[in-house]
Amino acid sequence: MSLNETPRANQLHIGLFGRRNCGKSSLINALTNQQIAVVSDVAGTTTDSVYKSMEIHGIGPCVFIDTPGFDDEGTLGNLRMEETKKASEKTDLALILFHKNAIDLECKWAKSFEQKNIPVVAVLSKSDCLTEEEQSELALFINKQSGLRPIVCSVNNADSIEMLRNEIIEALPSDYEKESITGELAKPGDLVLLVMPQDIQAPKGRLILPQVQVLRELLDKKCFPVCTTADTVDAALSSLSKAPDLIITDSQVFKSVYEKKPAQSKLTSFSILFAGYKGDLPYYLEGAKAIASLAPHSRVLIAEACTHAPLSEDIGREKLPRLLRQRIGNELTVDIVSGVDFPKELHSYDLIIQCGACMFNRQYVLTRIGLAKKQSIPMTNYGVALAYLSGILDSIDYTI
Known part of the structure; x- marks a missing residue:
């Protein structure tokens, strides 16, 4: 599925975390081969988390999150660090950027992600500022302190960027987004009746996202979806040559649809499907x-x-x-x-x-x-x- 077909909420979220001026924004630009993030030598240039959807070869549709430094200071700095913490809650895969300075904060953040079973890729950034001996010593020290083997990386070295990209692919979580919304409830050839919301929450001329996603999945599964609204359920059922194998309804009319459904038809709602898909x-x-x-x-x-x-x-x-x-x-x-x-x-x-x-x-x-x-x-x-x-x-x- 391409970037344009995949809602941002269903894309892999890759968060970059590190101290101020450790090279997070530059690394995003290098990984995406685009000038996405503002880059400056001034510490604290990134003041809010920046979300950018991209299509990356080998990764697919994803969202890069460029975060403020987790070592920020002062009143505004504390607010910016709160933004970084919020971004961490949405992260499916974390890139932790280590630099030549102290690595205590980096290790702490890496451990917090690992405790939540979120994959972590360690990056020794700005490696072109270090001698080969310094790179080796620091990489060994990071491994000893964190248990992570960092990718020695420079945005000026295309080979190191490609190495990092491959490491990200290797670390991708297998279940960051469930593959199916309807699961075993719908199989190829099933007749599925969709009772769509038609109220102020779904403006005229538009469907809301859960209905669009479910409809697309049913078409991809080679089901036969039929759409109706709450006030035309009776007419829709009577027009069908057989009872639907599955009825998916707007939760707000659950009871009335339940009372009308054929005994042999399974019944669920868009919200319940998303309860399993998202939570x-x-x-x-x-x-x-x-x-x-x-x-x-x-x-x-x-x-x-x-x-x-x-x-x-x-x-x-x-x-x-x-x-x-x-x-x-x-x-x-x-x-x-x-x-x-x-x-x-x-x-x-x-x-x-x-x-x-x-x-x-x-x-x-x-x-x-x-x-x-x-x-x-x-x-x-x-x-x-x-x-x-x-x-x-x-x-x-x-x-x-």
């Missing part, structure tokens, strides 16, 4: 059970990936809070965050409900899940929560 579906399924334990004094966090302005009948801001309060009571506290504004301290919450996260890469969603697990906070997602609240979760089909 940890078993954890979400278990987390939904916490809804039964919520009380009027409980506190729920709803996390949206998108940063859109609130709209009428918004699923995260309107529908889920309303359904929860109808079940629990109007005193229930519901906090809402959007984009990357996700709190690190979660102990005050009794449940977290994450959206389908089509705008996030899987690593970032797993980072949130890891944070919730570490603090023992139940977590689920929109589709799973809606199925539970509708009383049909045990009748829903899903792929792990």
Whole structure:
């Protein structure tokens, strides 16, 4: 799949991390053979994380993340380092740039990635500023301190850049993005009915990303997808020569579609498919059970990936809070965050409900899940929560 066909959220995220002025921006320019990042001898030139989608031979569609130095100083420096930490949460593969100075911070960051099972490639950057003897000694010292064998690299040496590119290919995580959204639920030749959202969240003339991705996958699988909307499900079913093998619905109309579906048809939702594709579906399924334990004094966090302005009948801001309060009571506290504004301290919450996260890469969603697990906070997602609240979760089909 080419760069133009692959949403950024599904592309491999390669983060470059190191001290200020260690050559991160120059290295991105060398790897991509383009002037993507601003380069300067002045320390701290990169003040915000820069994301650039590229198509790299042998790697495919990917996103390079150029981060501020993790040794920044002062009030603004602390803010820039926070940007670097946020970028690390989205990183599928980390390039740690070591330089001739102290390597304590580099080793610390490398260890933090390895603890999360994120592949790390060590780079001894700006090697043209070192003698061959210094290169060998420093590479040996880095290996001794970190356990990593650094690639001795200079942006002025094409062979070293090619060596680094090959090392990145070797280190690629095999499961950074699951290959299939629908998994075993849909197989070649299946008739699949898609109940598409047609509301204010999906403006006229457009489909939203999860529907586009699922439709494309079904076509690639040689299935026979048929699209309809919630108000025409009856007519769509009656027009088919046989019952659909699978029905994939907008989660907001889960219950009404469930009541109309043929007994032999499997049923799931776009959001539940993305719960497995982007996150940890078993954890979400278990987390939904916490809804039964919520009380009027409980506190729920709803996390949206998108940063859109609130709209009428918004699923995260309107529908889920309303359904929860109808079940629990109007005193229930519901906090809402959007984009990357996700709190690190979660102990005050009794449940977290994450959206389908089509705008996030899987690593970032797993980072949130890891944070919730570490603090023992139940977590689920929109589709799973809606199925539970509708009383049909045990009748829903899903792929792990």
